[in-house]
Amino acid sequence: MNAPATTDLPVDLPVIVIGAGPAGLAAAAHLVDRGITPLVLEAGRFAGAAVREWAHVRLFSTWGEVTDPAAEKLLAQAGWRKPDATTYPSGGDWAEQYLQPLADVLGEHVRYGATVTGVSRAGRDRIVDADREAQPFVVHVAHAEGCEERLFARAVIDASGTWSTPGPAGGSGLHALGERAASDRITYRVPNLKDPAVRARYAGKHTAVIGAGASAFTALACLADLAATGDGTGTKAVWVLRRGISGSTFGGGTADRIPARGALGLAAKAAVDDGHADAVTGFRTHAVARDEAGRLVLVGEDGRRLEPVDEVIVLTGFRPDLSLLSEIRLGLDDRLQAPTALAPLIDPNQHSCGTVHPHGVNELSHPDKGIYLVGMKSYGRAPTFLAMTGYEQVRSVxxxxxxxQEAAERVELILPETGVCGGAGLFDDSEAAPAADSGGCCAAPTPLKIGTGAPVAAGGC
Known part of the structure; x- marks a missing residue:
């Protein structure tokens, strides 16, 4: 698909960016750099609202790989100093030291408490052809104080991510029977065991961890560390995998060219080897039941019933929420829910973080001219996303x-080959795709000691 030229809509209309996360704020910075007015709509109260929810998890990528050049240019004008490029930020560091300062510099171009509820063409639902491209985009917004608003835009960049729609426990991609009813004992996030209330929830308890990607590795390592401390005596995990365990289950280890990611896999392996976690393989959850004591029992599609657990951590990846774009004509791959031209380049069965070819507007365009899904949302259900890839996307868009058009089609990012990244080691146990990490861009561990005292890595716990 050839990239479309810029729209012929009035240039005094803003470009609306949905989401004040890494990709959304970078998009705004690039637009400002080109003299185009952006309007960033963020549902949360601060920049990087989703990132802040995994503030305790560290990235696989260093500071040198998670900041955007156009954003750095804006920040430098305000006296910002970039953190040490060789160190690994946590989600909290990323939000406080980069995303929020960037949003502050963008100032009135960013609105908080603004939830986008729908996007369409003004006066045209998705059926109407007549004069469609001549109409601006109309964006419906619900504000935190309760009022609603209708805004118009010359283009829309959806950088809302996938954090709000985690994958379910059910082996078929649907919620298991009883899963919603047991929501008081189920979480879809890596728990922050530095929080006393969260720590008390898991200390001395039996917890099932469903998933086989970086998030599951992090949770297993954190629970193993808790088990090795005084207040965590009796803490035990059961690791539930939809596949079997093979030589690649724990990733590349010391052969991984992203060392922090390889260390995380080794931490999960140590949790199993040291007896802090038992692995159950080939198990696809059909239902979540309760025993007489109120504990949760996972029931498999093959009829197996696991031993009762106190808590369940479901880490089976994320998926895009496309409901707000239901009146827009999108061209999406049937499997990945990613743009049709992009999907073959990011297929997790074939590609890893570093083998995805840098791409831009050509691969991100849709039948409705002027709408772009960028960042993690552009990857649909594929998890092999790097922040640098998102920054290249928004530069091109x-x-x-x-x-x-020359700059839009020019490739300015050369990704290094990252070695062991794809394959079963990062698969989320759903038949098709690796698990998204906690942060959406390859979460990385913080060194700590587990079990025998050997240095391993966990994602911040």
């Missing part, structure tokens, strides 16, 4: 909106 901003250039296309500005009418600079």
């Amino acid at each position: 901003a250039a296309a909106i500005a009418g600079d």
